[in-house]
Amino acid sequence: MSETRHALTVGDGITISYSVFNGTDPAVVILHGLAGSSREFTPTARALSPRKVILIDQRGHGLSTRVPADTSRTAFVGDVVRVIEAESSQPVDLVGHSMGAHTAMLVAAAHPALVRRLVLLEGNEGNGSAEDHAALGDYFLSWEVPFSSRENARESLGDGPLAQAWVADLEEREDGLYPRFDADVLVRTISVVAVPRWMEWESITAPTLAVYADGGMFTENQKAEFVGRGRNVTRADLTEASHDAHLDAFEQWITVLRGFLTAT
Template identity: 30%
Template sequence: MSHWFEDHVLANGVRLHYYRTGDATKPPLLLLHGFTDAGLCWTAVAKELEADYDVVILDARGHGLSGAAANGFTTELLVSDVATVIQALQLQPVSLLGHSMGAHTAAHITRRYPALVRSVLLEDPPWRGFDAEPLSDEEESGLEQWATNMRELQKQPLAERIEDAADFNPYWLPDDVHTWAEAQGQFQVEVFSQGLHQVSREWKAIVPALPRPGLLITGDPVRGAIVTPEVARQALETWSAGRLVNIAGAGHSIRRDRHQDFVTAVRQFLEKNNEEK
């Protein structure tokens, strides 16, 4: 990635940091990471796609090298942030590829700003089999424990985080291990108190309103993937332009667990969608 360049865009009072592979003559592809990750967690995927796409990799507010989320961390702000970046960098219409929180954000952008989006690819978005409702006491407690665990993780030296990640995830590429470990140290734990519960609750209302071609990429729930076969079936029933790819043996981090299968699915979808335009 030595030839990639980096800069920032000011959005909603926050400096949003990004990397770009550098060839604006190619079709634009914007990568949106998941919660506690950072833009460079897409490094292995970006390396595979940069020959054919103008890849932009964004750090969400409170993540990576972007500014703090002091004025909030809601779906509305995340969506507005990304829309601002798309317009500031003149990427429209852009293909969006998001993981988890980033996938949820990408779906919202596609619904609210269809003129900005060419296609949308969603890696295991946080779509669960229940309707929007307040967090339960158990879920609130789980978030508090997650924040506590993150503070403890950040006390570890980077080398120790890398070693633990490699041991726990034997199928991850070295790029994925290193960038994950670095991102955990950069993550601003204060985000947990800024409205996280608003990020993942509305998929049943979002999906029928998605006006652009899309790919839902799912893994195996027994390995930690969020989207179940039943949720995927319901989503595709109401998303007329959507397609489904299930990658067996992958957990929530599909691209890390089954890198080549993931890249192949993404590449095939993007190539087909570009041919049809």
Template identity: 30%
Template sequence: MTTPTPVPTTGHLTTPDGTRLAYRDQAGQGGQAGQGDQGSRSSGPSRGAPLLLLHGLAGHMGEWEALLPPLLSDGHRIVAYDARGHGSSTRKPKDMSRAAAVQDALTVIRALDLAPVTLIGQSLGGHTALLTAASHPALIHSLVLIEAGPGGPNPTLPTEIAAWLDKGEHPAFDGVDHVDRVDRATMLAAIVELATTAYWPAWERVTCSTLLVRGAQGTMPDQEVGEMLARSVRSPSAGPSAGPSTELTTIEGAGHDVHLDQPERLYAALRAFLMP
């Protein structure tokens, strides 16, 4: 008999600056998702750390749909949310800074009692996950960065992103009027700091175990990946003979949107990392 997929809890959380974040909380087999009251929940005996999924620019939490069944079957509690300015969250918040994005992740982690949590982020969501792990290590169990790193600055990024948004070629836009999906000015505000700032000091403060995932046809420069591996640090709890805390895997047949291009291969990589 097939075990029924647990029904997710959905709702909104409010951040300190008043931004509303739409989220979905789903328990793995044997676990129990919390109820919708912010800050009050119970979690069941799912295996391993809870997973918090962070989508990329102009995306939404539904992008992770193909990965949910196998991860839930492994017993994980999984929470995803629409980043500010995206999906069913506040569409035009006043603050789209990197600091605000980190505060959003912290709001979700604390309100839903997820710590210690594994952060899984793609592209801009991965960058948010990196900054969150760097600034609040006590809340983070481990980190998965999908086509995301600390590199920069990139002065041409706003022009590139504007052209990409205008084409509406993101796979998440399939079958959807992308003009209704996101606000162009809000999306550009979300990446303005990446045009002028590199985040290597933050990367060097990440001490949890990290999986770096590249698409074989992705956009991460080889130099950035090599430098991330060279600058990765050992977990404070690791013994003297332990290897680097950062692992690298490349997913064949995938571009920048690894989770959409090759969800089955990505799941295999995640399972090997999360349940060794």
């Protein structure tokens, strides 16, 4: 399964970087979460062979423009639409994790003709407080960068699955290793992700799979309300899994994902 890297310049001069894993249509497009990158989903892409898979670095993340001026939901949606239109002549299966799930939801609502099936891993209509966002920003600002080595980064960030993903994705510069995101951009981004978008969610008619982890970030009431207010939603629950279940419950994740994407 060969992988090629692409870059697309969108209307506000932002560069969106993405990888294409060659395969059969319809393509599967995958969107990572906040402070992540497309690299996290490389194992997922390979596990979906022989399907064509497109992994997008959303603006402010990965190899895409690090500090975009526009971090609105409209901008994120527009980036995904541009990539889909550039890489596929038919509707795609759109998959998103956390913030990426929110982006995927809004793409499916605004551009239903582009989305065949929708998969949301640990996503919902939007929530969170200003205090939560400030604490998140403080956490990322607390990183003592640059890290002198990946071992130094592991000692600082820990060796859990998410920390391992961060360490693997660090950018090498002359003076050390840096994260592929800016803390202030993350706070601006998540502040608008938090605004509830029930109208958009309730308008989606594409078959949708909502995937939750038992150790994730949502309460049972939140999960039940979100699924209950959707039009065409199936729920799957992963056990002994975190919010980043694609990393720490990979086999369960792939099983439910494959099953949904291949259902007739």
